[in-house]
Amino acid sequence: MVASVLVTWVTLTVLLLAPSALPEGLQYYIYSPASVGLWMLAMVVAPVVVCTVKWRWISSGRS
Secondary structure (H helix, E strand, C coil), X not given: CHHHHHHHHHHHHHHHHHHHHXXXXXXXXXXXXXXXXXXXXXXXXXXXXXXXXXXXXXXXXXX
16 A cells, blocks of 8 residues: 555655646646645545555555
């Protein structure tokens, strides 16, 4: 379960940092307060969703 949460957080962080290569005019819209707020909400909600969807895989262990 820890691995699922960490992979989710790493993916969300990479998605947040990916637009930094865009021109500054576009970065304002991507990094607006609403976008960052939704990203922070996703950091809390997405691991719960991933663990719920992948629960059978998580509970089976290494098998």
